[in-house]
Amino acid sequence: MQDEKIIELYFDRDERAIEETAAKYENYLFKIAMNVLSDTEDSRECVNDSYFAAWESIPPARPARLSGYLGKITRRISIDRYRYKTRDKRKESEYALSLDELGECITAPEGPEAAVEIKLLAESISRFLYTQPRDRRVLFLMRYYFLDSLSEAAERCGIGENKAKKILFGMRNSLREHLIKEGFLQ
Amino acid sequence: MREEDIIDALDGIDDELISEADEARKQKNKKSGRVIKSLTAIAAVLAVAVIGVYAVAVIRSDGGTDGTNSSDGLSDGYSDNEHPIPTTGAVNDGNDGNRGEMLDLMSVTLKVTGWYDGGSCFMGRVTDSLDSEKLSKGMYIQVNFGDTVFLETKSNGNKIQLENDPTETMIPVGSEITVRYSVLIPPPPIANGAADNLTPTRGDHYVLFADTLVLDNAPELERSHTHSAAAVPQNVDDPFVGYCGNSMTTVYFPDGKVTFMAHLALTEILHNLDYDADKLCRCLPEYTVDTEFGKDYGINLTAGYARYNGGQADLTAEQIDDMLAVIEWAKDQPRDIA
Structure with missing residues (x-):
């Protein structure tokens, strides 16, 4: 079913909206959740929670792109679940690996100014990504937004894993410089 | 700042960026x-x-x-x-x-x-x-x-x-x-x-x-062929104006490609030309250009034409100058890592 029709089911409060959403996006959302959680059961629960969150938010939201909207919900729920479950101890998952990689971009918190507004940071990262060639920013987001494994992201971009690693390394350095320039880091 | 802040912040980046990556994920390897x-x-x-x-x-x-x-x-x-x-x-x-x-x-x-x-x-x-x-x-x-x-x-x-x-x-x-x-x-x-x-x-x-x-x-061997700049722009009837400054353009050089935003002359000119299949010749383009609106435009600024989708259009002298300015600027830019 086309996204527009699925969204209309949400607006009509027709419970077939969930069925149709699951039929079309379950695998997609499950993959996002698994990238974070590396646990089948937890991932299924997060996907189901995502359907509920979509039902609660549509309407009034009318996503321009349903897959992106749902993916963002699932990603958020999965990350929250991950943090809740692991708290101080990081379980091995693509999410954890991504955190380790991104840790290279930043230094340890420095004083009270270390707490930055996430929204400003998001805008800054957007600005950074727009300066990057399309292929590179797509790779970056595959790895750090969708939390695909390095090999998966490389394969989807049609490049070797080593090349992907080099590109991401360069981008993390560039992001770091960008964040320094914009005052998020010192 | 924690690295987790970056992960969280990615939730708030432009939807356009996320959609772009999402589309790429869904496509098979090109x-x-x-x-x-x-x-x-x-x-x-x-x-x-x-x-x-x-x-x-x-x-x-x-x-x-x-x-x-x-x-x-x-x-x-x-x-x-x-x-x-x-x-x-x-x-x-x-x-x-x-x-x-x-x-x-x-x-x-x-x-x-x-x-x-x-x-x-x-x-x-x-x-x-x-x-x-x-x-x-x-x-x-x-x-x-x-x-x-x-x-x-x-x-x-x-x-x-x-x-x-x-x-x-x-x-x-x-x-x-x-x-x-x-x-x-x-x-x-x-x-x-x-x-x-x-x-x-x-x-x-x-x-x-x-x-x-x-x-x-x-x-057949084409032994003689000449080009001349168009007197007036050979545009479509309703040319599009008002390109976003975020519009991306890629120019391919022998030693790599350069992708950039702004410098919209290439995009604007190439998007609005009226490409005519009858004008297609066998001369070689000098550069290939991708824009937000299409890929694989072939341009020859010496001969003064652009080619796209099986058609060709002559460029005016002004269009050639505008496009050449962008090409010359792009030549000095570092090549993308591919």
Whole structure:
């Protein structure tokens, strides 16, 4: 079913909206959740929670792109679940690996100014990504937004894993410089 | 700041960026695989998608050199600006997706004799003799593609490209490959036995050789052709204006591509031209350009035309100047890591 029709089911409060959403996006959302959680059961629960969150938010939201909207919900729920479950101890998952990689971009918190507004940071990262060639920013987001494994992201971009690693390394350095320039880091 | 802040912040980046990456994730690899590994003689078929006009090369039916191995021996009968056209069959073998629908693609079957690793590109040498030094390293495959033919794996309207990264591709010597192309650039002026100069020079002659080439229906040689700048812009009736400053443009150069925002002259001009299939000629474009609105525009700012989707439009002098300014700026920019 086309996204527009699925969204209309949400607006009509027709419970077939969930069925149709699951039929079309379950695998997609499950993959996002698994990238974070590396646990089948937890991932299924997060996907189901995502359907509920979509039902609660549509309407009034009318996503321009349903897959992106749902993916963002699932990603958020999965990350929250991950943090809740692991708290101080990081379980091995693509999410954890991504955190380790991104840790290279930043230094340890420095004083009270270390707490930055996430929204400003998001805008800054957007600005950074727009300066990057399309292929590179797509790779970056595959790895750090969708939390695909390095090999998966490389394969989807049609490049070797080593090349992907080099590109991401360069981008993390560039992001770091960008964040320094914009005052998020010192 | 914690690294988790970056992960969280990515939730709030522009939806356009997320959608772009999401679309890319859903597409299959455009380049079919990175590595073809086989130690057995298998027939590898490489689809070559090239932007541009018809290939212009002379095919030697004897499958070998004339003994000179230099471009001088190939210039008989042609002036510096004339490009002999290949005599090859399988024209309009348009099975290469969108590009096959747009272009007349030539198809040749070649016998692999060796490979020279030039980094992001590799050269072919038309000789049946094998480069024993390079082959001894076990990693080189040389395509007897022409006298010397500059090959790249990245999209570039002026070059033949292979779908796979040649540095990771190990095509067994002796394999037959089918290559489809629409444009060949002249070989660089290299000394016999050496490949020092990788920069092709316009007007050079080039030759396509093949051991197993199907020669059929040789196209007519176009011996004279001139261009002149358009007096008025050859635009569509309702040209689009108001491009977003975030609009991305990519220009392909022999040594790589440059992608940038702003500098919208290329996008604006190319998007609004009225491309006419009847005007399509066989001259080679100088650059290939991708914009937000289309890929594989071929432009020639010396002759003053742009080519897209099987049609061609002449450029005005002002358009040429505007586009040249962007190209000249882009030339000085660092190449994208590809």
